[in-house]
Amino acid sequence: MSRFYDEVVVASGTSVEMSRDKSGRANHESSLTDDRPARFQKIRTAGIVVLGPLSGLLFICLLPLMSLLIVVTLLSKMASASDVMQSEEAAMCMGCHASQDVVKTFGNKEKMSVHISERHFKDSVHSFLACTGCHSKVSMDDHPSAKYASRREFAVQISQACKGCHSNEQLMVKPMHRAAISRSNAPPCSECHGSHSIRKSAGWKEAASTSQYCLTCHKKDLSTSVNGETLSLMIDEKLLRGSVHSSHECSHCHSEYSKTTHPLGEFKNKRELSIAFSGVCKGCHADKYQQHQGSIHASLLRQGNRNAPVCTDCHGAHTVGPKLLAETLSGTPCRKCHESTFEAYKSSVHGQAKMSGNTHAPICSSCHSAHQVKPALASRSPKATCFGCHKDAAALHKEWLPNADLHLDAIACTACHVPEAEHTVYLRVTDSKSGASIEKAKLKEYLGSGYNDLTGARANGLDDKNLWDVYQQLSERKSAAGITGTIGLQDCNKSHSLASKKWAVRQCDSCHDANSKFFKTVVMAIIAPDGHEEHYAVNRAVLGSVITLLPINQFYAIGGTRLRFLDILGILMVFGGMSVPIVHLTLRFLTIPIREAKRLNKLRREGRR
Amino acid sequence: MKKIYLHPMTVRICHWINAFSFLVLIVTGIQIRYRDVIKVTSFRTAVDIHNIFGFILIFNFCLWLIYYLVSGKFKVYIPTFSLKGFVTGCIRQARYYGYGIFVGEENPHHSTPDNKFNPMQQVAYLNIMVLFIPLQIITGILLWDLKGFAYWIGLAGGVKIVDSVHVLLYLFFTSFLFVHVYLATLGHTVGEHIKAMFTGYEEVPERGHSH
Numbered sequence: 144m145s146r147f148y149d150e151v152v153v154a155s156g157t158s159v160e161m162s163r164d165k166s167g168r169a170n171h172e173s174s175l176t177d178d179r180p181a182r183f184q185k186i187r188t189a190g191i192v193v194l195g196p197l198s199g200l201l202f203i204c205l206l207p208l209m210s211l212l213i214v215v216t217l218l219s220k221m222a223s224a225s226d227v228m229q230s231e232e233a234a235m236c237m238g239c240h241a242s243q244d245v246v247k248t249f250g251n252k253e254k255m256s257v258h259i260s261e262r263h264f265k266d267s268v269h270s271f272l273a274c275t276g277c278h279s280k281v282s283m284d285d286h287p288s289a290k291y292a293s294r295r296e297f298a299v300q301i302s303q304a305c306k307g308c309h310s311n312e313q314l315m316v317k318p319m320h321r322a323a324i325s326r327s328n329a330p331p332c333s334e335c336h337g338s339h340s341i342r343k344s345a346g347w348k349e350a351a352s353t354s355q356y357c358l359t360c361h362k363k364d365l366s367t368s369v370n371g372e373t374l375s376l377m378i379d380e381k382l383l384r385g386s387v388h389s390s391h392e393c394s395h396c397h398s399e400y401s402k403t404t405h406p407l408g409e410f411k412n413k414r415e416l417s418i419a420f421s422g423v424c425k426g427c428h429a430d431k432y433q434q435h436q437g438s439i440h441a442s443l444l445r446q447g448n449r450n451a452p453v454c455t456d457c458h459g460a461h462t463v464g465p466k467l468l469a470e471t472l473s474g475t476p477c478r479k480c481h482e483s484t485f486e487a488y489k490s491s492v493h494g495q496a497k498m499s500g501n502t503h504a505p506i507c508s509s510c511h512s513a514h515q516v517k518p519a520l521a522s523r524s525p526k527a528t529c530f531g532c533h534k535d536a537a538a539l540h541k542e543w544l545p546n547a548d549l550h551l552d553a554i555a556c557t558a559c560h561v562p563e564a565e566h567t568v569y570l571r572v573t574d575s576k577s578g579a580s581i582e583k584a585k586l587k588e589y590l591g592s593g594y595n596d597l598t599g600a601r602a603n604g605l606d607d608k609n610l611w612d613v614y615q616q617l618s619e620r621k622s623a624a625g626i627t628g629t630i631g632l633q634d635c636n637k638s639h640s641l642a643s644k645k646w647a648v649r650q651c652d653s654c655h656d657a658n659s660k661f662f663k664t665v666v667m668a669i670i671a672p673d674g675h676e677e678h679y680a681v682n683r684a685v686l687g688s689v690i691t692l693l694p695i696n697q698f699y700a701i702g703g704t705r706l707r708f709l710d711i712l713g714i715l716m717v718f719g720g721m722s723v724p725i726v727h728l729t730l731r732f733l734t735i736p737i738r739e740a741k742r743l744n745k746l747r748r749e750g751r752r
Numbered sequence: 753m754k755k756i757y758l759h760p761m762t763v764r765i766c767h768w769i770n771a772f773s774f775l776v777l778i779v780t781g782i783q784i785r786y787r788d789v790i791k792v793t794s795f796r797t798a799v800d801i802h803n804i805f806g807f808i809l810i811f812n813f814c815l816w817l818i819y820y821l822v823s824g825k826f827k828v829y830i831p832t833f834s835l836k837g838f839v840t841g842c843i844r845q846a847r848y849y850g851y852g853i854f855v856g857e858e859n860p861h862h863s864t865p866d867n868k869f870n871p872m873q874q875v876a877y878l879n880i881m882v883l884f885i886p887l888q889i890i891t892g893i894l895l896w897d898l899k900g901f902a903y904w905i906g907l908a909g910g911v912k913i914v915d916s917v918h919v920l921l922y923l924f925f926t927s928f929l930f931v932h933v934y935l936a937t938l939g940h941t942v943g944e945h946i947k948a949m950f951t952g953y954e955e956v957p958e959r960g961h962s963h
Contacts, residue, residue, distance in 0.1 A: 545799065548899040651795035657788040696910025701895070702785050702795065709916060713923040720927025724934030730854055738856035 232283055236274045237261060250292040263340035277304040295331070301338070302331035319360075319405045326368075335360040348402060353392040354383075356402045372413050382462040396423045414449050420460070421453035434514035442673040452480065469513070470506050472497055477507040487639040494639075505532065518674050529556045543649070553698065555631040557638040558661065559648040564637040568628050568665040570681060570695065572597075572613070575623045582670045583677070589620050597667055597679060604680030605667055607688035614694035628698030630654075630661050655702035662686055662703055753940075758863055758954045760823075766816040767949055773809040777802060778926050785919065806892050813885055828867065829881065831874040841871035853938070862956065880928070884921055891918035 239245055240259040247255050264270060269277075278301075280287055291297035314320040323329040348356060358380055365376040383389065394401050410416040425432040435441050435454070443451035457476035458464070468474035472494075478485040488494045488507070496504035510528050511517060530536055536556075540547040558566055571580045587594045593616040596609045610626065617624045632638050654661050665681040685691050686698075689708035698704070759767070782790055783798035793801075820826040831838045844860045849872075852860075861870035869877060891914050894901045898911055908914050939945035940955055948954035 545796075546898050552899075651799070652787060652791075655784070655787065655795045692912055692916065693909070696912045699910075699912040699915060701915060702787050705785060705919075706912075706916060709919050709923070713919070713926075716923045716927040717930075720930040723931045727849075727934065734854035737854065741856040 232273050232275065233261075235283055236281075247297075249294055249297065250290065253294045255294050255297070259339050266342065267340050268343040269339075269341055277301070277307075279304065279307075298331040298333050302333050305332045317405070318407055322407050330363070330365055334363050334365065351402075353394045353402055357393040357400070358383075369410065369416075370412055374413050374416070378461050386459075386461060386463045387465050388461075388463055396420075396426075398423075417455050417460075418444070418449065418453050421455060424454045431514045434512070435516075438514060438516040439518050439674045440516055446673055470502075470508065472506070475507050477511075481507075484636045484639050487636045491639055491641040492643045493641060518676070526551050526556070553629050554654075555629060555638075557632050557641065558630045560641050560644065561632060561637050562642060562646055562648050564640070565633040566630055566661045566663065567633040568662055568681075568683075568686065568698070569631050569668045569676075569678075570610075570626055570628045570665060570698070571668050572617065572624055573627045575625050578627070580668070580670050581624055583672065586669060589624065590616050591620075597669065598677075601680075604665070604682045605685070606682050607685045607690040607694075610681075610685055610694045611690050625697070626695050628695060633664060654700050657687075657703060657705060659700075659703050662700070753955050755953045755955050756864060757952055758865055758868060758948055759952045760825075761952065762815070762819045764949055764952060766812055766819070769808065769812045770816075773805045773812065774925060774929065776805040777809065778922070778929070780805070781922050781926075803896060806889075806896070809885075810889050810893075813889065816881075828869055829874055829878045831871055831878070838871055842875070845870045845872045859938075863954065884924065888918060888921045888925070891915070891921070 237259065240257055241261060243256065243258045245257045247257050249255070275282055280289070289297075289300075291300065311324060314324060351359075358378060361376055361378045362380045363377060367374050367376055388396075399406055408416070410419060432454075440451045440453075444453070456479075457469070464474060469476060472489070475485075485507070489498070493505045497506060509532070526537075537547065537551060540551060544550055557564070572586055573580050581589070586597070590597070590613065593612060596612045596616075597605065599609075601609075614626065653659060662683060665683045665686060666678040667681050668676040668678055671677050685695065686704040687707045689706050692706070780793075780798045780802040783793055784795065784802060787795060820829075832841065841860075848857060848860050852858075859870075863869075894905050894908070894914050895911075895918060898905060905911050905914055908917075936945045936949075937943070939948075944955060
């Protein structure tokens with residue numbers, strides 16, 4: 144200011160000097176014009192008349208310019224004074240904090256660099272503030288060494304400073320802030336906004352993509368709590384960029400969110416959120432979504448099993464990998480839930496081929512399909528699954544197996560190609576025309592109260608009389624239904640341990656023998672609404688019972704499931720046939736004397752004549 | 753004693769082919785059905801042999817049928833149309849096997865080329881040749897190709913029923929074989945009927961004589 148006054152003083156002095164100079168010259172000029180007084184007098188008068196107004200006008204015009212000059216000079220002096228003050232404080236702080244090597248250690252041994260980038264701070268929206276503007280406990284004279292248990296606690300404490308300028312009312316305008324403020328475990332401001340390099344959002348928000356904007360916060364370690372469950376809100380940017388959806392913006396899936404809107408999600412728990420969000424995938428993958436609706440997984444979900452898998456359980460939410468990844472041993476999602484089955488698969492000829500690098504070797508989805516996942520069909524429709532790839536299997540079997548088609552209809556491929564496994568005969572009530580299993584609900588309708596004959600608990604399982612009752616009821620109410628049977632494996636997991644064909648069962652004796660292990664156990668299989676089969680134990684004696692001659696008239700292995708009635712009858716008939724000559728010969732032997740006597744009498748009579 | 757030409761060459765060939773086929777089918781039948789009791793050959797071998805001799809039997813049966821129908825000799829299987837005569841004949845023959853034979857009575861039936869069988873033989877062989885063997889052949893063919901004949905098997909009531917009929921007849925033929933062979937020894941001498949089945953000629957006592 145003094146300089147300003149100095150300058151003003153100097154300017155006045157100059158003006159005064161100039162005035163003196165003029166009058167001096169005037170005085171000198173007046174001494175010269177004594178000889179020509181009238182002429183000079185006219186000229187002076189004319190000069191005063193012309194120059195006077197001109198000088199006044201010039202002064203009036205220069206006055207605002209001079210005032211502006213004075214104000215600018217004053218302000219620059221004031222700013223310069225502030226700079227001096229701030230730079231002194233900043234210089235002092237940066238004396239230490241400019242170093243990249245200064246590290247603070249928290250109570251939990253967590254370390255944090257306390258380096259401040261001067262350049263970033265100067266670019267930040269808070270560049271006008273002095274360090275102590277936020278770090279109020281620190282001054283040029285004092286730097287208390289605060290102790291914090293953790294980095295987070297430090298961040299929470301330091302973020303309190305933000306409230307000094309940004310009131311709660313101001314923050315509550317945004318729903319996310321409103322939600323965050325109301326939570327006890329809300330993330331500190333710095334979690335999303337950073338600390339020393341906060342830029343004005345108007346400067347970058349518009350230019351940023353939606354994903355970039357969302358990730359500003361969501362790439363941080365954010366989480367929320369719902370009914371006691373912690374839901375991480377952090378998105379791993381690297382994984383997101385590596386997913387097949389990397390080119391999508393967040394708002395493509397999270398359609399109600401954008402750079403300007405962020406409603407608060409409402410859901411009961413994490414699982415419900417996953418289930419609800421699976422509907423989002425439908426937007427682009429309608430066909431796959433429809434396929435999933437027909438799957439056992441969706442069926443279980445509809446029945447109330449909230450753990451049944453939805454899209455994200457297999458594909459992940461933000462880390463959706465390519466299809467090919469799901470077809471690899473390490474990438475197939477099925478193993479997460481079906482671990483034992485997957486282990487069985489790995490030991491199989493298919494799994495071994497996959498492990499040896501054969502990318503065409505089948506994996507879970509090859510047989511069960513990827514989205515319309517069906518329960519194991521191996522014992523229900525033996526050929527359907529395997530023949531999808533093994534198109535020449537029927538022809539190859541016909542080369543050596545008599546009645547090959549029949550065998551392939553009645554016996555699951557796995558029954559012979561997993562030679563070490565335990566077998567079971569699966570009886571089913573099927574439609575006589577289509578051969579399809581009749582589902583539980585229909586069966587209840589057909590059988591009425593007689594349905595209990597199939598499912599009632601019995602110590603030794605269903606017996607032949609139960610099956611006869613069922614057969615009779617079916618005949619009365621639904622003539623085109625019967626009981627059929629197939630041979631499959633007892634443990635469906637074992638179905639996945641398919642061996643090389645050189646180990647497959649080829650000996651007919653394996654089945655066509657009353658002691659065959661293929662007929663050791665029998666179950667009645669009923670298809671539940673979800674597609675699973677419910678199994679009810681059946682006494683294996685039903686296979687050889689004459690009472691089931693009609694009820695199970697199509698399942699029969701010569702020598703393997705023969706009727707006991709015919710065995711007994713056979714023994715009686717053969718021994719009966721053998722006894723005829725034995726008894727007759729014995730009688731003939733015993734009656735030899737009678738015939739001998741008769742012959743002698745006859746000879747005697749002939750002799751008399 | 754007199755010799756009569758009872759069994760023409762064709763009949764004798766058919767008979768012995770039949771006999772051998774029956775034996776093989778019975779033995780292989782045991783191997784197919786009762787493997788848990790006796791196991792000599794593999795199931796596959798037993799089935800293959802059973803199938804081969806099954807077709808031989810079918811061929812032989814057709815030969816027999818054609819011969820008997822063409823030659824007109826089929827009437828030897830037809831019992832008398834007189835019910836009284838048939839019943840009387842059966843009772844008389846049954847009385848002989850059940851009583852007369854023990855007390856030295858003469859066989860009421862005397863075989864001639866035109867009247868080869870007694871009434872009981874007639875009814876037995878007529879059933880065997882016209883009913884049982886054709887039924888055994890049909891069920892055998894159905895079982896030979898279960899898938900190919902699935903429709904017919906369905907009409908018959910299912911594979912279990914078809915096989916039960918086949919086995920039932922199999923058991924009947926097996927048990928009948930003992931009776932048949934025994935009855936074959938009840939000729940003029942023990943080997944007379946059997947010898948005749950080789951030579952065609954059978955020695956029969958003159959009418960009125962008995963031994």
